[in-house]
Amino acid sequence: MDNTGILEIKDLHFAYTEGEEILKGLNFIIDERSTAIIGQNGAGKTTFVKLLKGLLYPTSGSIYFKGTDIANMTVAQLAKHIGMVFQNPDDQIFKNRVIDEVMFGPLKIGIGESIARQKAEEALELVGLKNLADKNPYDLGLSSRKLVAIASIIAMDTKVIIFDEPTIAQDYHGKEMIKSVVRKLRSEGKAVITIIHDMDFVADTFERAIVFAKGNILIDGTTREVFAEEDILKEAYLEQPNVTKLCRRLGYDEVFLTTEEFIAFQKANMQ
Structure with a gap:
């Protein structure tokens, strides 16, 4: 193997x-x-x-x-x-406080309460919700509830x-926040x-x-x-991604994945 x-x-x-x-x-x-x-x-x-x-x-x-x-x-x-964040956070959330929701997973897999709280607070900070720890998740919008669900899995510290x-x-x-989370976990x-x-x-x-x-x-x-x-x-x-499609239609042979890549390419070729 x-x-x-x-x-x-x-x-x-x-x-x-x-x-x-x-x-x-x-x-x-x-x-x-x-x-x-x-x-x-x-x-x-x-x-x-x-x-x-x-x-x-x-x-x-x-x-x-x-x-x-x-x-x-x-x-x-x-x-x-192996942790999994569901598509619909309402299929995952059931506690009345954000911090309790995020601590639930770590506690369930045998992590002690003080470490579970520490991991929960770190996870909430990572997704930008630490100031909402005492809120009821269902008082938050769908986008924030999804971030709560993400934090609850991050706090479990799984390998996958x-x-x-x-x-x-x-x-x-929200997308930028999730992007930064993915890169941090990676x-x-x-x-x-x-x-x-x-x-x-x-x-x-x-x-x-x-x-x-x-x-x-x-x-x-x-x-x-x-x-x-x-x-x-x-x-x-x-x-293909929108930038990739557009640049192909404009006649570029290169594969550009983001707008930033295309701008950097243009700048390099103008020098």
């Missing part, structure tokens, strides 16, 4: 009903690069992350976390290593963190995974992209490599 892999997926198959496979023999490794799993609805993305969390079990094949088959781990054991559509209901400030050596439809956010934030289509992987590479393959993206009913 490749020692650089945090998660290794080996010949992974899954079907809800016999004869209708959702995942069709996936083989790849998740390392410490921030990774976006992209594809149209029905491609198998959500099913895959539910398998990672132990919420579903493979029809056949295996998932290894740092060399251990997760089939030999309970959901509670997995929760110490999965974000399900993190940019939904987020304004520019800098700490955590494996950050997202399933997402926001290609601009993927291009600006994630190092690696894996394209799912009909239960298979069409392409797996750096975000630049993946977004350069317009024809493969079309096969998966995906589009």
